[in-house]
Amino acid sequence: MVAHLVRLKLTLLRNGFKRSPWQLVGVILGGLYAVGVLALLIAGLFFLSYTEPEMARMVVVLGGSAAFLGWALIPMMATGVDMTLDPARFVTFAVPMRQLLLGLAIGGLVGIPGVVTLVAALGHAAAWWQHPVALVAAVLCAGIATLTCVVLSRVTTSASTTLASSRRFKDLSGVIGIIPLVLLGPITLGITEGFRSSQDFLPSLTEGLAWSPLGAVWAVPGDLALGNWGAAAARLLIAVAFLAVMAWLWKLSLARALVTPPYNAVSRKAGGKLGWFSRMPGTPAGAVAARALIYWFKDPRYGASLVSIPLIPVAVFFGLSQAGDFTFMLWLGPMIAFLLSFAISADIAYDNTAFALHVTTGVSGRADRIGRVVACAVIALPATVLLTVLPFVFIGEWHLLAPVSGVALGILLTGLGLSSVVSARYTYNVPLPGESPFKTPPGSTARMMLVQLGGLGVLGLLALPEIVLALIGVFTGEPLWGWLALVVGVVLGAVLLVVGIVLGGRWYDSRTPELLQAVAKNK
Amino acid sequence: MTSHPSQPPVQQPDNQNPGQPPAVGAPAPGPADGVPAPAQQPAAPAYGAQAPVPALAVRGLAKRFGEKIAVNGVNLDVPAGSFYGLVGPNGAGKTTSLSMATGLLRPDYGQVWVHGVDVWAEPLKAKRLMGVLPDGVRLFDRLTGEQLVTYAGLLRGMDRETVAARVPDLLRAMDLTNDAGTLVVDYSAGMTKKIALATALIHAPKLLVLDEPFEAVDPVSAANIRDILHDYVASGGTVIVSSHVMDLVQRMCDHVAVIAGGNVLAAGTVDEVRDGASLEERFVQLVGGRTQAEGLEWLRTS
Numbered sequence: 025m026v027a028h029l030v031r032l033k034l035t036l037l038r039n040g041f042k043r044s045p046w047q048l049v050g051v052i053l054g055g056l057y058a059v060g061v062l063a064l065l066i067a068g069l070f071f072l073s074y075t076e077p078e079m080a081r082m083v084v085v086l087g088g089s090a091a092f093l094g095w096a097l098i099p100m101m102a103t104g105v106d107m108t109l110d111p112a113r114f115v116t117f118a119v120p121m122r123q124l125l126l127g128l129a130i131g132g133l134v135g136i137p138g139v140v141t142l143v144a145a146l147g148h149a150a151a152w153w154q155h156p157v158a159l160v161a162a163v164l165c166a167g168i169a170t171l172t173c174v175v176l177s178r179v180t181t182s183a184s185t186t187l188a189s190s191r192r193f194k195d196l197s198g199v200i201g202i203i204p205l206v207l208l209g210p211i212t213l214g215i216t217e218g219f220r221s222s223q224d225f226l227p228s229l230t231e232g233l234a235w236s237p238l239g240a241v242w243a244v245p246g247d248l249a250l251g252n253w254g255a256a257a258a259r260l261l262i263a264v265a266f267l268a269v270m271a272w273l274w275k276l277s278l279a280r281a282l283v284t285p286p287y288n289a290v291s292r293k294a295g296g297k298l299g300w301f302s303r304m305p306g307t308p309a310g311a312v313a314a315r316a317l318i319y320w321f322k323d324p325r326y327g328a329s330l331v332s333i334p335l336i337p338v339a340v341f342f343g344l345s346q347a348g349d350f351t352f353m354l355w356l357g358p359m360i361a362f363l364l365s366f367a368i369s370a371d372i373a374y375d376n377t378a379f380a381l382h383v384t385t386g387v388s389g390r391a392d393r394i395g396r397v398v399a400c401a402v403i404a405l406p407a408t409v410l411l412t413v414l415p416f417v418f419i420g421e422w423h424l425l426a427p428v429s430g431v432a433l434g435i436l437l438t439g440l441g442l443s444s445v446v447s448a449r450y451t452y453n454v455p456l457p458g459e460s461p462f463k464t465p466p467g468s469t470a471r472m473m474l475v476q477l478g479g480l481g482v483l484g485l486l487a488l489p490e491i492v493l494a495l496i497g498v499f500t501g502e503p504l505w506g507w508l509a510l511v512v513g514v515v516l517g518a519v520l521l522v523v524g525i526v527l528g529g530r531w532y533d534s535r536t537p538e539l540l541q542a543v544a545k546n547k
Numbered sequence: 548m549t550s551h552p553s554q555p556p557v558q559q560p561d562n563q564n565p566g567q568p569p570a571v572g573a574p575a576p577g578p579a580d581g582v583p584a585p586a587q588q589p590a591a592p593a594y595g596a597q598a599p600v601p602a603l604a605v606r607g608l609a610k611r612f613g614e615k616i617a618v619n620g621v622n623l624d625v626p627a628g629s630f631y632g633l634v635g636p637n638g639a640g641k642t643t644s645l646s647m648a649t650g651l652l653r654p655d656y657g658q659v660w661v662h663g664v665d666v667w668a669e670p671l672k673a674k675r676l677m678g679v680l681p682d683g684v685r686l687f688d689r690l691t692g693e694q695l696v697t698y699a700g701l702l703r704g705m706d707r708e709t710v711a712a713r714v715p716d717l718l719r720a721m722d723l724t725n726d727a728g729t730l731v732v733d734y735s736a737g738m739t740k741k742i743a744l745a746t747a748l749i750h751a752p753k754l755l756v757l758d759e760p761f762e763a764v765d766p767v768s769a770a771n772i773r774d775i776l777h778d779y780v781a782s783g784g785t786v787i788v789s790s791h792v793m794d795l796v797q798r799m800c801d802h803v804a805v806i807a808g809g810n811v812l813a814a815g816t817v818d819e820v821r822d823g824a825s826l827e828e829r830f831v832q833l834v835g836g837r838t839q840a841e842g843l844e845w846l847r848t849s
Contacts, residue, residue, distance in 0.1 A: 295693035295718065295727025306707030315687060315698050322689040322730075377684035381746065383651055384681065385702040386674030457685060458732065536670075537653045544684075 029127030033134045049470045051136070058140045066147035073151045080151045081246025082230045088148075088169060088242030089233045091141060095173040096180045114282070125275055132174040142170045148242075155249040161256070162245040168263055169241045175270045182277040195324045200331075207335060210342035234259065237266035304398075308387045312395020313402075316371070320403055325374060325455055329367050333360060333407050337414075350419055357412025357432035362483065364404035365439025369446040369479055370472075371396050373454045377544050382536075389532030393444040393525045400440060408436050423503060427494035430509035434490040435483065437517025441524025442483050448532040450475045451539065453546040486520055487513075600663045602627040602754045602785035603648060608657035609809075610643055617643040619809035620657070625754075625787055625802070627662070630780045632800035632817070633789040634826075636834055640809040641789040642682050642758055649679045649756050661754055675703070678752035680744050682759045682789075688732035692723050692742045695731055699746035710749065717745040720775055722768055736763035744772065755779065755786045761795065773799055793827035807834045 072080040114124060132138055145166035152158035204211065233239030241263035247256035300314035320326045337356055344350050372379055382392060412432045416425050452471040484491075490513035497505030532539065603625035610618045618640040625631045635641050646652035648659045650670050659666040659673075666673040687695055696717055700710035718724045721741040726734065731742060740763055747755060755776070761769050776786050776799075790796050796803055797817060803826065804814035812833045813820050821829045831837055 292726050293691070293728030294725055295691065295715075297691070297728060298694060298697060301694055301697050301701070306701055306710070308702050308704055311698050311701030315690065315694075318694070319687075319689055375687070378687045380651060380681050380684040381687065381699060382702065384649060384674060384677070384679040384747075385699060386650075386671045387702045388671070457688065537651060540651060 026123055026127040026130060029124075029131045030134060033131040037135065046471050053470060054136055058136055062140060062143055062147065065144055066150055069148050069151040070153075073154055077155070077246060077249040078227075081243060081250070082226060084148055084151060084246060085230050085234050085239040085242045086226070088145075089236075089238040091144070091169075092173060092176060092238045095137075095141070095177040098177075121275065121279065125271070125278065128178065128278075129171065129174050132178065133170065138170075138174065141173050142166070145170050149245070152245050152249055155245075158245040158249040161248050165241050165244050165260075165263070168267060172241065172263070172267045172270065175267065175274055179270050179274045179277065182274065195322075195327070203331065203335060207339055209339050213342055213345075235262070237262060240266070308391035309394040309398070312382075312387070312392055313398040314395075316368075316396050316399030317402060319374075320399060323374075323457070325457075325459075326367075329364070330403065333364070333411075336360065336363070337411060350415075351421070353415040354419060354421065354424055354428055355431075356415055357408055357428060358435050360411045361404065361408045361432045361436035362439055362480075364400065364407060365436050366443055366476070366479060366483070367404075368396050368400045368440070369443040369475070370452065370454050371443070371447045372539055373447070373451045373543050373546070374457070375543065376457055376546065377540070378457065379540055379543055383540050389448065389529030389536075390525060391529075392532055393448070393529045396447070397440045397444055397521070397525065400443075401436075404436060404440075408432050423501070424498060424506070426503065426506035427497040427509040430490050430506070430511070430513035431487070431494045432513075433510075434487050434513025434517040437514070437521045438486045438524075439483055441517075441521035441528075442479060442486065444521075444524040444528035445531065446475065446479055446528075448528040448535075448539065450478075451542045456546065487517075489516055599627055601625055601660075602629070602662055603631075603756075603787065604660040605644070605648055606658050608644060608647055608654050608659065610640075610647060610652065610655050617809055618647065618654075621806070621809070621811050623804055623811060623814060625785060627753075627785050628780065628783055629785055629802045630776070630800045631785070631787045632796035632803040633787060633806060634791060634793060634796055634803060634830060635789075635806035636791065636836070639806045641806055643809075644806065645756055645758050645787070645789060646681065649677055649681070650674055651679070651681060675750070676753045678747035678750065678755045680740075680747045680755075680757040680760055682762075686731050686739065686743055686746075688734075688739075689730060691728050691730055692734070692738075692745075693718065693727040695742055696745045696749055700749040703750045705750060713749055717748060720771065721745050722771065737765055737768060740764050741768060741772070748775075753784060755784065757786065757788045759790060760788055761790065761792070793825075793830055797821065797826040805830055805833050 069080075069084075072083055119127075133142060146163060149159050149162035149166065152162045230239070230243075234243035240259040244256050244259050244263070247253075247259060300317045301311065304310035304314040304317075320330060336359070337353070340353060340356060340359075341350070344352055375382075409429075409432075412429050413425070416422055452475055454472075490509045493505055493509035493512055497503070497509055601624045603623065605621055605623040608618055608621040609616070621640070621644050633641055633645070643652065647654040647657075648666065650666050650673065653667070661673045661676050664673045664676065687698065690698060693714060696714045697710055700713065701707070715724070715727075718727050721744065723738060723741060723745070726738065731739060734742065740760065744757065744760060747757070760772065764772065776788075780786055788796070788800070800817055802815065803817045803820050805812045805820065813829075817826065820826070824832070
């Protein structure tokens with residue numbers, strides 16, 4: 025049975041590659057990256073063995089605890105990074121619980137994250153090659169630790185799936201999950217500040233973690249190397265007990281999941297509220313705009329980019345607070361303009377097969393393009409204007425407002441035009457409707473990067489006139505150049521927007537069925 | 548297939564006849580390697596004064612996906628005002644054929660006319676005449692049911708007042724009035740099917756193409772929908788439904804075509820096709836593949 029489950033997982037992985045060569049490319053790139061990181065990691069651990077054992081122990085405990093936390097939290101935030109062996113799919117098979125547990129645990133190791141963790145855990149023994157007892161213990165602890173990682177992720181995911189079976193929670197967690205991601209910079213900054221302010225912060229953190237279930241297993245080899253036999257035994261006990269408790273919890277939640285099918289309680293609502301549909305003109309383009317706007321606010325995949333608008337200034341602010349020079353904040357407007365205008369470059373891919381409605385109703389390419397651009401502009405234009413002007417309110421330097429807003433508006437308009445062309449021609453796999461915004465379909469990354477980087481390059485070229493004028497204005501201090509940048513940005517941007525809509529619309533019209541087939545591949 | 552005087556009412560196309568490509572006056576590509584295009588009816592549908600224009604005419608429709616030939620030169624005439632059933636086993640090419648007939652999937656070969664309008668030459672004009680319920684596609688499910696139907700109407704270019712007048716009628720007919728404000732993502736499978744059907748009806752099309760319309764729909768709603776469709780046909784509309792519930796097709800439809808392995812095995816009025824037997828018996832006869840019950844000797848409870 026266990027072998028069956030592992031083989032099933034392997035088959036699923038392999039069949040996944042067969043669907044598209046891009047997927048294989050993505051996995052190979054991911055694998056190469058992982059191998060590189062692993063090699064660096066193990067080499068680093070090896071060199072650690074020449075330092076004091078305390079040092080090696082501290083690094084191992086901190087790194088190991090971080091790995092545990094990662095396994096526990098990342099799948100939960102991404103609502104099921106890997107649900108190929110979703111227990112719900114085994115409900116109808118009478119698999120004995122013990123074998124199902126073991127099979128799912130080992131199956132969870134198959135895949136890049138599992139293998140990387142296993143190799144890294146085993147590799148950490150390299151830090152202890154000078155202490156034979158610690159070396160043996162390290163290998164043993166690596167096994168316990170890896171198993172704990174898998175079980176831990178299963179426990180947290182199955183605990184959260186109870187909540188996540190409600191769509192509202194899933195939507196909300198997807199949108200909220202973006203916040204720590206965007207604020208990663210400020211958060212790490214805060215932590216490093218903490219390190220700097222107190223010299224013995226790390227050692228005391230290590231001691232604390234070493235007695236907690238997160239770090240206990242990682243501290244055992246170090247304790248042995250230092251000769252603390254008693255502490256090592258106690259920590260091993262903590263580690264094993266933790267694994268046992270987690271496995272028991274997992275078993276409980278699995279047993280519950282197997283007899284409780286997901287159920288989504290929904291309250292019935294009578295109609296009468298058309299929302300954006302009654303605010304937009306009653307034309308095909310207006311309808312597309314209304315639909316897209318509803319999605320901006322109701323679909324977590326769009327909601328995530330909406331939430332990040334106010335967070336990006338915060339992240340940039342903290343990034344600059346190191347240097348103490350905030351003049352760069354003045355370029356916030358163009359940054360937001362680029363991010364938002366390019367957000368609709370995969371709009372049709374986001375529709376997935378719902379796009380069939382556009383095909384059967386025979387909506388013209390121009391109406392489709394205009395609707396999507398208008399919806400994006402309703403959000404992006406105020407956001408861009410606000411974030412262009414706001415920094416000047418705080419920093420001053422008002423003489424730079426004209427060139428900066430020229431660049432911001434130019435990039436916004438040009439970007440919207442470019443997105444209109446890109447989304448009608450170059451589709452790539454995106455998270456499916458209803459899925460977490462973080463869930464990138466495996467292997468789509470390569471093509472996505474290609475399209476996005478290409479788009480960025482082209483956008484830079486198209487917006488070059490206003491950028492050059494603005495830079496001249498900034499460096500010479502002549503207000504004329506700034507005003508020229510503003511005029512050129514708006515006029516050229518508007519022209520490019522119209523060109524983009526016409527060209528994208530024409531492409532859309534000539535290959536609507538092919539577009540539907542392209543987005544239907546991602547299921 | 549009744550509108551062709553030169554053809555026998557029930558045809559049994561033989562695909563050993565890889566003759567000419569289905570040249571229908573269009574850029575006629577030769578048969579693809581591996582796609583034998585049966586020239587069953589090589590002539591373009593020439594509609595004289597005596598033959599009425601069929602609601603849907605399909606000539607030599609073929610599609611391959613990689614190695615697999617999904618649709619192998621299908622010819623069909625769906626008379627205007629008929630209730631046409633399309634039956635076939637799973638994977639017979641029903642959905643692929645209907646997708647190509649409705650402009651969702653570009654055919655490799657062949658042509659399709661809807662009331663005389665070439666679907667692939669004048670797609671926008673043809674799509675105005677058709678209401679389509681595709682199978683296996685998502686809906687814009689973050690809209691409420693009411694918004695979704697409104698959206699379909701506005702996308703068709705209908706004016707707001709007409710849409711606003713028709714949407715409540717459609718929701719009532721589908722028994723969804725109380726759920727009009729619920730997001731479609733929270734609908735059950737049957738409700739989703741019904742709201743999708745409503746989006747196909749909003750513009751009062753002349754031809755309705757419904758792929759598996761009764762799947763997961765409860766019996767009461769299904770009966771209501773059947774009534775709506777019968778009224779629609781009685782008033783001159785044409786309905787094509789695909790299904791693998793033979794009983795339903797036999798009771799509901801007046802014409803039927805049997806598709807298997809990407810070929811039309813028989814087509815005509817239901818009585819002609821079933822030829823005295825029940826449609827299910829005739830279907831099994833045509834399609835084959837019945838295994839005898841001895842196959843599972845161990846499956847005995849005693």
